[in-house]
Amino acid sequence: MRIAVVAGDGIGAEVVAEGLKVLDAVLPGVETTPYDLGAARYHRTGEVFPDSVRDELAQHDAILLGAVGDPTVPPGVLERGLLLKLRFDFDQYVNLRPSRLWPGTTGPLAGVKPGEIDFVVVREGTEGLYAGAGGGLHRGTPAEIATEESLNTRHGVERVIRDAFARAGNRARRKVTMVHKTNVLTHAGGLWARTFAEVAKEFPDIATEYQHVDAAAMFMVTNPQRYDVIVTDNLFGDILTDIAAAVTGGIGLAASGCINPTRAYPSMFEPVHGSAPDIAGQGKADPVAAILSVALCLEHLGHPDEARKIEEAVATELSGRTGEPIRTAEVGDRVSVLVA
Amino acid sequence: MRIAVVAGDGIGAEVVAEGLKVLDAVLPGVETTPYDLGAARYHRTGEVFPDSVRDELAQHDAILLGAVGDPTVPPGVLERGLLLKLRFDFDQYVNLRPSRLWPGTTGPLAGVKPGEIDFVVVREGTEGLYAGAGGGLHRGTPAEIATEESLNTRHGVERVIRDAFARAGNRARRKVTMVHKTNVLTHAGGLWARTFAEVAKEFPDIATEYQHVDAAAMFMVTNPQRYDVIVTDNLFGDILTDIAAAVTGGIGLAASGCINPTRAYPSMFEPVHGSAPDIAGQGKADPVAAILSVALCLEHLGHPDEARKIEEAVATELSGRTGEPIRTAEVGDRVSVLVA
Numbered sequence: 001m002r003i004a005v006v007a008g009d010g011i012g013a014e015v016v017a018e019g020l021k022v023l024d025a026v027l028p029g030v031e032t033t034p035y036d037l038g039a040a041r042y043h044r045t046g047e048v049f050p051d052s053v054r055d056e057l058a059q060h061d062a063i064l065l066g067a068v069g070d071p072t073v074p075p076g077v078l079e080r081g082l083l084l085k086l087r088f089d090f091d092q093y094v095n096l097r098p099s100r101l102w103p104g105t106t107g108p109l110a111g112v113k114p115g116e117i118d119f120v121v122v123r124e125g126t127e128g129l130y131a132g133a134g135g136g137l138h139r140g141t142p143a144e145i146a147t148e149e150s151l152n153t154r155h156g157v158e159r160v161i162r163d164a165f166a167r168a169g170n171r172a173r174r175k176v177t178m179v180h181k182t183n184v185l186t187h188a189g190g191l192w193a194r195t196f197a198e199v200a201k202e203f204p205d206i207a208t209e210y211q212h213v214d215a216a217a218m219f220m221v222t223n224p225q226r227y228d229v230i231v232t233d234n235l236f237g238d239i240l241t242d243i244a245a246a247v248t249g250g251i252g253l254a255a256s257g258c259i260n261p262t263r264a265y266p267s268m269f270e271p272v273h274g275s276a277p278d279i280a281g282q283g284k285a286d287p288v289a290a291i292l293s294v295a296l297c298l299e300h301l302g303h304p305d306e307a308r309k310i311e312e313a314v315a316t317e318l319s320g321r322t323g324e325p326i327r328t329a330e331v332g333d334r335v336s337v338l339v340a
Numbered sequence: 341m342r343i344a345v346v347a348g349d350g351i352g353a354e355v356v357a358e359g360l361k362v363l364d365a366v367l368p369g370v371e372t373t374p375y376d377l378g379a380a381r382y383h384r385t386g387e388v389f390p391d392s393v394r395d396e397l398a399q400h401d402a403i404l405l406g407a408v409g410d411p412t413v414p415p416g417v418l419e420r421g422l423l424l425k426l427r428f429d430f431d432q433y434v435n436l437r438p439s440r441l442w443p444g445t446t447g448p449l450a451g452v453k454p455g456e457i458d459f460v461v462v463r464e465g466t467e468g469l470y471a472g473a474g475g476g477l478h479r480g481t482p483a484e485i486a487t488e489e490s491l492n493t494r495h496g497v498e499r500v501i502r503d504a505f506a507r508a509g510n511r512a513r514r515k516v517t518m519v520h521k522t523n524v525l526t527h528a529g530g531l532w533a534r535t536f537a538e539v540a541k542e543f544p545d546i547a548t549e550y551q552h553v554d555a556a557a558m559f560m561v562t563n564p565q566r567y568d569v570i571v572t573d574n575l576f577g578d579i580l581t582d583i584a585a586a587v588t589g590g591i592g593l594a595a596s597g598c599i600n601p602t603r604a605y606p607s608m609f610e611p612v613h614g615s616a617p618d619i620a621g622q623g624k625a626d627p628v629a630a631i632l633s634v635a636l637c638l639e640h641l642g643h644p645d646e647a648r649k650i651e652e653a654v655a656t657e658l659s660g661r662t663g664e665p666i667r668t669a670e671v672g673d674r675v676s677v678l679v680a
């Protein structure tokens with residue numbers, strides 16, 4: 001098993017170090033290779049993501065990413081040039097984002113207790129408005145126009161919906177909620193709705209429901225307990241998973257996977273949080289999201305027992321917290337001891 | 341002053357009746373004309389929105405809408421054919437959605453007290469993904485594709501941003517947050533960001549900030565207190581305002597206006613909630629959102645004092661609630677007495 005590690009910028013290196021510590025404790029001997037990508041490299045060399053690096057990454061089983069980005073880089077450069085390029089080049093069509101209100105934590109919602117929120121968002125990762133299809137005319141004049149196009153294929157929609165149903169089959173509640181905006185985006189929404197209905201027939205024991213994205217955003221706050229598996233398009237998934245992170249105690253704990261389930265290319269696992277330059281280098285970032293990203297990675301690579309061990313250790317870690325300030329390395333140490 | 345009234349479907353008629361009761365109490369003698377539009381008319385006659393009705397509506401100063409829609413109507417028919425057609429034909433480019441945690445209410449967020457949340461979303465209403473520009477090929481086959489196009493003009497973006505700044509100038513905190521997704525939607529995002537920066541120069545005493553839509557969706561839950569005026573695109577505004585409604589106690593209280601600030605065409609005022617067929621006809625729908633829509637209408641038509649009176653009466657009504665089941669007509673009676 002060979003894992004490429006992109007520590008990235010800001011707190012990325014600090015939290016990834018703890019993820020690797022835990023990986024080594026739960027499954028010693030995994031080969032990891034660091035790659036230098038992100039804002040720092042861009043500023044130093046002008047390079048965002050050389051083809052040679054992409055070809056090397058492609059030789060790995062998975063990629064662990066810390067965080068990339070910095071306010072000093074123009075919007076879109078690292079997003080389009082690196083993060084989205086990875087998702088598209090490696091056909092990572094399942095953007096997986098589990099949401100749990102962990103034991104020992106309190107989210108912002110009054111009266112919602114740990115264990116009550118436990119769902120996973122299967123966000124499409126290779127289509128929609130993220131295709132980069134857009135343009136403009138008459139820039140900087142009163143006549144300026146700009147377009148963005150959402151591109152959706154039966155191929156892309158069907159495979160991600162099927163993945164969501166398969167995941168629901170492995171869960172206790174066995175329910176898939178499809179989220180779109182079929183009443184306004186009638187073309188793409190129609191494709192999603194018809195495909196959802198057809199795939200659902202292959203899974204007669206899975207319950208289904210449909211919600212418009214605005215209603216789902218509301219229920220995510222008023223009744224997140226209702227969800228089991230949510231499947232949705234790329235942009236809706238981006239927004240919904242941040243609400244999900246918020247109601248489960250913030251992006252400090254949220255992990256995600258950009259997954260190619262066929263394993264034809266490496267999948268990538270990363271915390272949902274960013275590089276947080278304001279607290280970088282102070283050893284106080286919470287590495288739990290990075291540690292949980294390692295668990296998602298191991299699950300994907302066929303080590304579910306090790307993944308469960310990490311999740312249980314994280315639950316113990318979070319339950320034991322007393323409100324003291326977090327020390328990044330100490331969290332990694334404690335979780336490592338628990339999984340060893 | 342002539343107001344057209346579209347009661348619509350489900351609870352629409354019940355809540356609009358209370359809105360009109362309050363209107364008559366605060367400003368007696370306003371001429372109102374009912375128009376029959378919505379799911380019921382569609383089922384009865386097959387008509388969604390005849391041109392003759394549009395031409396009559398155009399002769400009014402404003403439109404009060406209850407709610408239209410029913411699960412028996414295919415997605416998109418009433419939305420595209422009626423609601424969005426009104427917004428587009430009458431060039432209602434400011435979709436205004438105030439969010440307040442009202443006195444006497446508790447939202448779902450632990451520890452957030454009435455008065456602490458008080459912002460307004462200025463959602464663009466005539467462009468973006470709502471333009472209806474999309475299509476598809478090879479429907480029903482494995483080769484199917486579907487597209488949706490977001491169309492954005494300098495004209496449309498500039499006028500709604502300027503409106504947001506003007507509104508911020510009338511508020512205590514004088515701050516505008518622009519929300520988009522400039523790091524992925526670089527074309528439309530670039531147009532929004534550049535226009536925002538330019539218009540901001542005309543308002544040197546208004547503070548500005550920018551947030552990506554996913555971050556804003558998160559802050560809407562973790563720190564909604566931070567917002568004063570939010571300006572954003574059509575689809576982002578759709579989603580954010582439902583989160584806003586959720587954190588301020590649900591869509592039962594949220595009012596909105598689809599406004600043409602030039603008054604070249606009538607503006608439309610409506611509760612954010614839908615027709616709620618499950619509780620229709622039982623006299624238990626909360627009419628507060630419809631009553632607050634009347635306040636927004638009066639504000640727009642140059643009657644700010646009457647609008648304030650209604651808002652104060654609603655605050656009194658909500659403060660006095662004891663958790664007893666709501667009786668629609670009694671709420672309207674109490675608020676009417678307070679504003680008379």
Ligand SMILES: CC(C)[C@H](C(=O)O)[C@@H](O)C(=O)O
Pocket residue numbers: 079080083084238523524554
């Ligand atoms: C950084 C950005 C391109 C990315 C996205 O929009 O997908 C991020 O918000 C995420 O959710 O992973």
Ligand SMILES: CC(C)[C@H](C(=O)O)[C@@H](O)C(=O)O
Pocket residue numbers: 183184214419420423424578
């Ligand atoms: C009904 C629908 C077309 C509408 C929208 O998407 O704008 C609604 O959700 C709203 O927010 O007013």
